[in-house]
Amino acid sequence: MGFAAKLISGEAKPEDCPLLLEPTYNDNLETLKNLLLPFTEKGLTGLIISDENCMGCGICVVVCEENRMNEEVIYGKGGRHKDVQVLRIECGKVRLVDAKKCKRAFEPPEFCRACVDHCPTNAIELVS
Ligand code: SF4
Ligand code: SF4
Numbered sequence: 001m002g003f004a005a006k007l008i009s010g011e012a013k014p015e016d017c018p019l020l021l022e023p024t025y026n027d028n029l030e031t032l033k034n035l036l037l038p039f040t041e042k043g044l045t046g047l048i049i050s051d052e053n054c055m056g057c058g059i060c061v062v063v064c065e066e067n068r069m070n071e072e073v074i075y076g077k078g079g080r081h082k083d084v085q086v087l088r089i090e091c092g093k094v095r096l097v098d099a100k101k102c103k104r105a106f107e108p109p110e111f112c113r114a115c116v117d118h119c120p121t122n123a124i125e126l127v128s
Helices: 002-009 023-045 059-063 114-118
Strands: 047-049 087-090 093-096 124-126
Touching: 002 023, 047 093, 059 087, 059 114, 114 124
Parallel strands: none
Antiparallel strands: 047 124, 087 093
16 A cells, blocks of 8 residues: 555656566556556646547647657647657547656756647646
């Protein structure tokens, strides 16, 4: 329970558990990492994305300044998989695929809320 609480608060990572590093538990490790992703993303960026509200329109993908470093995105496309992207549409929903590339996660952080302000369904919330 203590370790679980630390995972949620970001004080510990799933990889800190030696048992999860054993090959037998590879699937469990991946599942846990995916479950914790929203907490990690929130911690880095303050952004929370609601799958329920996201309709996958891709507006946030093309207004994100970091995504717009990719030529494809400037022309209104979603970017190629090899591109460095912060936001991407996957299976009809937006994903914060690389939270560390978000301006808000820079060191020092840069102010940005373009994705929040342009989302037509308020699916992206800024909580810090
Ligand atoms: S988060 Fe909003 S802007 Fe981004 S794809 Fe979903 S509905 Fe569109
Ligand atoms: S806050 Fe700015 S940099 Fe971060 S994902 Fe949203 S638009 Fe992109």
